Amino acid sequence: MNASANPPLIEVEDLGVRLNTSRGAAQAVRKVSFSLLRGETLGLVGESGCGKSVTALALMGLLPDSAVVSGSVRLDGSELVGLKDADYRKLRGNRISMIFQEPMTALNPMHTIGRQVAEPLRRHKELSAAAARKEAIALLDRVGLPDAARRADAYPHQFSGGQRQRITIAMALACQPDVLIADEPTTALDVTLQGQILDLIADLVDERGMAMILISHDLGVIAENAQKMMVMYGGTVVESGPTAEVFARMGHPYTQGLFRARPRLGAKKGTRLKTIAGTVPELADLPAGCAFADRCAIVQSRCRAALPPAVEVKADHQVRCLRTNVSMAELA
Structure with a gap:
């Protein structure tokens, strides 16, 4: 089926969100783009403070009044950016809905x-x-x-x-929404309940033909529940593509770091998890270049000059890095 016969249910293009903080204006989301068909699930992964929840709140029209939103968000072809709150209330909880984190x-x-x-x-x-x-x-x-x-x-x-x-x-x-956003829906639950809740959500999404955005910091949850995924860092998407393809060839050092930091079955008792050095930068402190530069093992001076462009490393698999040819083995 061609794209014209089956257009995307939701299309996001160059979404940007600027927030006012106690330290001044902060660009919380930068150049986020994706599209979803009915029945598709998009996984959104990254550490706390990377922009995942702000992106979700932008789609729901739940940002503070002082927030400045740029770019485009289209639901069934209708533009949502700039929509009056009274009109957004007709959509929120009806055509687009959210399972909140807590x-x-x-x-x-x-x-x-x-x-x-x-x-x-x-x-x-x-x-x-x-x-x-x-x-x-x-x-x-x-x-x-x-x-x-x-x-x-x-x-x-x-x-x-x-x-x-x-x-x-x-x-x-x-109200059987067209788009469901699930923001860390199992954070406070034990492993058994986590599996039950995720299975329940997946069954309901499939049953009702919805598109879903699943937000998580857990790569395992994304691998098992999403056809497509985006890795966010510093308010921007650093890697995106079909989930299987992203896991097969992790092109961004941040994605590779998240993968190495995961717990492993069969590891010897007392084995320390590998961590990513440093911390996520504050939104008000985001640099002009790659936000991951200060934590990256392969950083070069050119990485700090400007935000790297998204490079297609394979069909539909994009990485926002100047050194996509560096393997995980070289970074280990």
């Missing part, structure tokens, strides 16, 4: 979970209170909340972390 802060402690899951149905689908409650209970049951009909009248603090995460998933999916 369910306890995403849920209102003053309202029952049944009321909170029913709210988007009443607002966007204009269901009656009784119909919205019935649908909310069905959603809670679908995401695996035990005894959903009875517990719909309970409050968030009466549930475990895993159950609260299931509730936020039900809220995000209530």
